[in-house]
Every structure is written in C-alpha cells, then in structure tokens.
Amino acid sequence: ALFEWKKIAQPVRVEAVAPARGRIRIHNEQDFTDLSWLTGHFELSVDGRVVQRGKLPRLAIPPGESRTFTLPLRASHPAGGEERRLTLRFRTARATAWAPRGHEVGWEQLDLPHPRTRRAPARALGPTVRPLELDQDEGMAVVHGEAVRVEFDRARGLVRSLRWSDREILAAGPRLDVFRAPTDNDGVKAWPVPDSRALGRWLAWGLDALEPAPIATTLRRARDGSVRVDVEHRLQARGDDDGRAAERMIVHRQQLRIEPDGILLARHVFEVGAALDDLPRLGIGLALSPGFDHLEWLGRGPHESYVDRKRGAAIGRYAGSVSEQLHPYVVPQETGNKTDVRWLALRGVEGPGVLFVGRRPFEASALHVDAHDLFRARHVNELEPRAETFVHLDVGQRGLGTASCGPDTLPRYRIATGRHRLDLWLAPWAPSRDPAKLAARIRSDGFALR
Numbered sequence: 001a002l003f004e005w006k007k008i009a010q011p012v013r014v015e016a017v018a019p020a021r022g023r024i025r026i027h028n029e030q031d032f033t034d035l036s037w038l039t040g041h042f043e044l045s046v047d048g049r050v051v052q053r054g055k056l057p058r059l060a061i062p063p064g065e066s067r068t069f070t071l072p073l074r075a076s077h078p079a080g081g082e083e084r085r086l087t088l089r090f091r092t093a094r095a096t097a098w099a100p101r102g103h104e105v106g107w108e109q110l111d112l113p114h115p116r117t118r119r120a121p122a123r124a125l126g127p128t129v130r131p132l133e134l135d136q137d138e139g140m141a142v143v144h145g146e147a148v149r150v151e152f153d154r155a156r157g158l159v160r161s162l163r164w165s166d167r168e169i170l171a172a173g174p175r176l177d178v179f180r181a182p183t184d185n186d187g188v189k190a191w192p193v194p195d196s197r198a199l200g201r202w203l204a205w206g207l208d209a210l211e212p213a214p215i216a217t218t219l220r221r222a223r224d225g226s227v228r229v230d231v232e233h234r235l236q237a238r239g240d241d242d243g244r245a246a247e248r249m250i251v252h253r254q255q256l257r258i259e260p261d262g263i264l265l266a267r268h269v270f271e272v273g274a275a276l277d278d279l280p281r282l283g284i285g286l287a288l289s290p291g292f293d294h295l296e297w298l299g300r301g302p303h304e305s306y307v308d309r310k311r312g313a314a315i316g317r318y319a320g321s322v323s324e325q326l327h328p329y330v331v332p333q334e335t336g337n338k339t340d341v342r343w344l345a346l347r348g349v350e351g352p353g354v355l356f357v358g359r360r361p362f363e364a365s366a367l368h369v370d371a372h373d374l375f376r377a378r379h380v381n382e383l384e385p386r387a388e389t390f391v392h393l394d395v396g397q398r399g400l401g402t403a404s405c406g407p408d409t410l411p412r413y414r415i416a417t418g419r420h421r422l423d424l425w426l427a428p429w430a431p432s433r434d435p436a437k438l439a440a441r442i443r444s445d446g447f448a449l450r
C-alpha cells in the first residue's frame with residue numbers, strides 16, 4: 001500500500017507526446033516549488049532488458065507548469081513479440097532533511113510503438129523431430145516422443161504426468177481453480193459466517209472445496225505430428241435449492257496441443273454462471289515437482305501487485321527465489337500475486353526449467369505453500385513451506401479493496417460473470433538460455449490451435 005501511495009502522490013507527471021521520436025511532456029504537480037530539486041534519468045528497455053540509459057536536462061519547471069523534451073533515443077529493432085518501453089525516474093538532486101541524495105521520488109513508464117514486422121509463419125515440424133505417438137484406452141492416455149512424455153487420466157480429464165528429458169515436471173497437474181486465501185479485507189477467517197463480506201459468500205458457495213467434474217476428454221493425432229486434446233469440466237457451486245443451479249456453474253473448456261519438441265499450447269475458455277458474480281480468482285492452478293526454486297518474470301514488480309493496487313509496481317524483468325515471494329503477514333493470507341505478466345519462468349539447480357508465456361498479459365504467482373495452507377494457518381509461524389512449487393496462472397484475481405476499514409472492492413476490479421479466455425504456452429527452458437528470448441520467439445511464431 002505504501003508503494004501505491006508513493007506513486008499516486010509523486011510530484012511529477014509525464015505525458016507521451018510523440019514517444020516513437022522521444023518527445024515527452026513533464027508536468028510539475030507541485031503548487032509552490034519548481035522541479036530543480038530533482039534530477040531525471042531515462043531507460044529504454046526491450047522486454048525488460050535495458051538497452052539505453054540517459055539523463056534528462058535540468059528540470060527547472062515552475063509549479064503547476066510543464067515542459068516538452070526530446071530524448072535522444074537510439075533506434076532499436078526488437079524481434080517480433082518483444083515490447084519496447086521508456087521508463088523515466090526522478091531522484092533528489094541533493095540530500096534533504098528527509099531523504100539522501102539520489103533517493104527515487106517518482107517514476108513513469110511509457111509504452112513505445114512496436115516497429116512493423118512481418119509475422120512469422122506457423123512453424124513446421126523439423127526433419128529431426130519425430131512425430132508424437134499416442135497410446136490410449138478408456139482410463140489412460142500417453143503421448144510420447146523424443147522430447148516429451150505426457151500422461152492423461154482420461155476419467156478425470158487431468159494431466160497426471162509431464163516429463164521433459166526424463167525429468168518429471170509436475171507434482172499435480174493443471175486444473176481449474178477459483179479459490180484464493182482470503183485477505184483481511186475479504187473477511188475474518190476465524191469467524192467467516194455469517195459475514196456480509198466476500199469470504200462469507202465464497203464459503204457459502206463452497207469454493208474452498210469444489211472438485212471440477214469431467215464431462216468429456218478426447219485425444220487425437222494431427223497430421224503435422226502433434227497431438228490435440230480437448231477437455232471439458234464443470235464446477236458446481238453450492239446454493240439454495242431455488243432452481244438456479246445452472247447459474248452457479250462454471251464450465252471450463254480446454255484445448256491443448258502438444259508439439260513434438262515438448263511445447264504445449266493451452267487455450268482455456270471459462271463460462272461463469274450469472275449467480276457467481278464475485279469469485280476470488282479465475283484461472284489454472286498446478287504444482288511443480290520439488291526443486292523449482294528460482295523465479296523470473298516479465299510483468300509488474302518487484303513486490304506483489306493486484307488489479308486495484310498495481311500503480312506503484314513498474315513493469316520490468318525481475319528475479320528471485322520462490323521463498324521470497326511470500327510476504328510474512330502476521331495472519332497468513334493471499335500473497336505474492338503479480339499482474340500484467342507476459343511470461344513467468346521457474347528452474348532448479350539442474351535439468352530443464354519451465355516457461356509460461358501468455359498470448360495476453362495475465363496474473364500469476366509461485367509459492368511454496370498453497371491457498372489452503374494460507375487459509376488454515378492463523379499465525380505466520382504455523383506455515384510450513386513445502387518442497388513443491390504451487391503456481392497460479394489467472395485470468396484475474398479479485399481486487400483487494402479496503403473492506404476491513406472502508407469500502408469493498410469496486411465492481412470493476414471483480415471478476416465478471418460470462419465468458420473469459422486464457423491462452424498460454426508451456427515450454428521447456430534450458431537455464432543456459434535467456435527465457436525472454438524464448439518467450440519472444442514463442443509469441444512471434446504465430447502458433448495456433450488448429
């Protein structure tokens with residue numbers, strides 16, 4: 001919350017005039033002081049990697065006024081799928097009574113237009129990669145090739161195992177997930193019912209214990225050597241016997257394409273019933289096998305962010321351990337979420353890592369505890385980190401709001417009923433490679449579920 005307040009209260013604002021040519025306008029938001037007490041610097045980045053740094057001219061802008069500047073941005077030619085971004089940072093020019101010299105007072109980010117590039121055609125199967133094999137019966141299905149092996153539980157419609165280079169990636173396969181550990185603003189978990197706040201509704205609907213019911217699972221080989229999987233699940237929330245059961249249902253349709261080189265493309269379509277108008281989250285949850293402890297991502301950070309509390313988190317490329325993503329709130333609650341994520345990568349000491357890439361920005365988290373661990377614990381010392389890494393990939397989470405002491409989360413920061421879509425790539429990542437380059441290649445290759 002302090003990062004958010006700092007961003008909102010900063011004394012300087014930047015407006016894009018002609019960002020492709022480096023033209024910006026800087027506004028002095030102060031009423032009595034010019035901006036000469038600040039120095040300005042700029043960073044030009046491509047997918048979070050800084051490619052140019054520079055200093056702004058002296059900021060002698062009178063109070064309430066603005067000036068236009070042209071920055072000497074070097075031409076950059078990002079590959080397809082990469083993003084260019086201009087970040088401006090404002091720091092104290094000299095020590096003050098409240099901050100040392102060089103203290104960052106404010107920042108702004110501007111998205112730069114992407115140069116037009118020809119879209120790469122969808123790749124064809126290379127001559128050195130053999131087509132995948134598909135073996136299945138009524139209960140199980142196995143997809144296997146040189147680089148990948150995937151086992152499906154057909155009865156439950158779930159992935160049971162995913163192996164790259166003979167390393168098991170999954171401790172628990174991807175599945176629809178709509179529950180998050182409540183925050184203090186969602187409700188008091190020591191006595192949640194009756195409670196007019198969100199947690200009371202979630203528990204009344206049974207969202208903490210729902211099991212998706214499989215409806216249909218089909219697998220078939222494609223002529224290009226890949227395997228296509230179609231799965232449908234339904235999740236039925238509890239409620240009064242009022243004839244509105246269909247309105248308390250979530251339908252999850254998943255189309256999965258497994259490529260011979262091990263890359264998986266997943267299209268998730270969610271249909272949220274009209275009565276479920278305030279879900280905690282909507283997305284996919286999975287658990288990685290022990291050992292995935294290093295995390296990198298391109299999105300907002302470095303601290304946690306939520307849809308209604310993200311202005312103070314800059315878009316950039318960040319890295320750290322999974323253990324560092326859990327904030328030690330005195331009462332354990334939802335934590336570690338990241339918004340506007342382009343890609344998320346996890347790896348261990350050895351063996352392949354795993355890279356998640358979104359067709360559009362998504363929300364994500366990676367922790368050594370799951371939502372139920374956080375929900376059950378009453379004090380932070382009761383949390384026992386697990387060896388597995390629990391990953392969430394979400395269309396969105398409910399915003400935090402201020403309902404413990406003020407207004408609840410505004411409607412525009414809640415998950416709406418109706419249709420939602422989440423398209424993701426899941427790819428093996430060699431730690432010697434740059435995950436940003438692999439993510440950009442995946443996004444630009446134009447893979448499609450056909």
